[in-house]
Amino acid sequence: MRNGSCITATVTKIVSDLYTVSSEEGTFRAKARGRFRVKGQSVCVGDIVKVVSEKGFMVINEVLPRRNSLLRPFVSNIDSALIVVAKEPVPDMILADKIIVNCFIEGIKPVLVYNKRELAAGGEIEKLFSAYDSFIDCIAVSALEKSGFEELRREIEGKTVCLAGQSAVGKTSLMNAILDAGLKTDGLSKKIKRGKNTTRHVEIYEAWGGKIMDTCGFSMLTLVNLEPDELKYYYEDFLPLAGECRFSACSHVNEPDCAVKKAVDEGRVDKARYLRYLEIYNELKNERRKSYD
Ligand SMILES: Nc1nc2c(ncn2[C@@H]2O[C@H](COP(=O)(O)OP(=O)(O)OP(=O)(O)O)[C@@H](O)[C@H]2O)c(=O)[nH]1
Ligand SMILES: [Mg+2]
Ligand SMILES: [Zn+2]
Structure with missing residues (x-):
């Protein structure tokens, strides 16, 4: 690239502070200008960025507004998040529920x-699946047997x-099966029955006429910038019932004549999912209390 020239590109891979960006002009390695990290606005995979060529280096100097x-x-600028759970490690459905909330937000x-x-x-x-299939797509697959791949x-x-x-639910294994590639995967730790955080970076792969980001596994997720009483808006399974609660501002926790609680009692809403809702609600309350202390 000519010195001083500027292109618009997509960030397709980040390994520590080395960025790979792709555009019609080609694929380049780039660095980010320090100020992105200073402002707390770090660059992520999926970002559309402006890259300039400076003395032989490609430098990201602007992140365009994220969709x-x-x-x-x-990650940014995605259509869907495929939330992967598996037979082992034991599914952490609180984690899955929180990712679903973030997706709907x-x-x-x-x-x-x-x-x-x-x-x-x-x-x-x-x-x-019965707790979820009324409001999101649920698919069962096997990376090992390459089954469920049509869905x-x-x-x-x-x-x-x-x-x-x-970690270890098989995200990279699915990526490998889709790509017919040999990306690094690893088993569960025998001692703690948890993943080993094998994938350490995020990268976009192109396959099946789409773009797929393989990401790092995680076990902790805090919902940020969400009021406890706003949580209910991101439970699509509760939303159709909310109109029948006695109080229009019902948060489905302690209020009398709550249609969601009634639906739980009658088995129309999954009880375990509702109990996880209460747990996340209380977590948000505690976060809030802490921020006032
Ligand atoms: N039996 C079985 N094992 C699988 C399947 N898919 C993945 N595994 C195994 O599960 C383990 C973890 O797979 P990874 O693909 O590394 O998991 P990951 O989600 O990418 O984990 P991180 O990169 O740590 O987030 C490996 O030992 C895989 O061989 C499957 O469909 N069936
Ligand atoms: Mg992985
Ligand atoms: Zn209610």
Whole structure:
């Protein structure tokens, strides 16, 4: 690239502070100007950026406004998040519920993907899906057997998606199976039955007519900038019932004549999901209290 020339490109890979950007002009390695990190606005995979050529280096000097973004995984400008859970490690559905909330806040389509389905006992996957399939797509797949891939392809074709979830659920294994590649994967730690955080960077791959981001697994997620009483707006399974609660501002926690609680009692809303809602609600309350102390 000529010195001083400027291009618009997409960030497709970040390894520590080395960025890969792609544009019609080609694929380049770039660095980010320090001020992005200073302002707390770091660059993430999916960002559309302006890159200038300076003395033989490519430098990212502007991040264009994001259509949407997630902090965990840290990605932007996506259509859907494929939230991967598996037979092992034991699914952390609080984590999945929080990712779903963040997706709805950001206008991203959440999809629940159950991997390693060949290990699951009969009825196990259906039971887990029954709490979600009224409001999001749920698909069961196996990276090992390459099964459920027709449904998976439908979620990817023509879209930009990210894989999201705990370590060792098989995000990179799915990526490998889709690409027929040999990216690094690893098993569960025998001692703690948890993942080993094998993938250490985020990268976009192109396959099946779509763009797929493989990301780093995580186990902690704090919902930021959300009031406890706003949480209910991001529970699409509760929304149709809210009109029947006695109080229009019902948060479905302690209020009398709550239609959501009634639906839980009658088995129309999944009880475990409702109990997780209460747990997340209380977590938000505690966060808030702490910030006033
Ligand atoms: N039985 C079975 N094992 C699988 C399947 N998919 C992945 N695995 C195994 O699960 C382990 C973890 O897979 P990874 O692909 O590294 O998981 P990951 O989600 O990318 O993990 P991080 O990169 O740490 O976030 C590996 O030992 C895989 O071989 C599957 O469909 N069936
Ligand atoms: Mg991985
Ligand atoms: Zn209510």
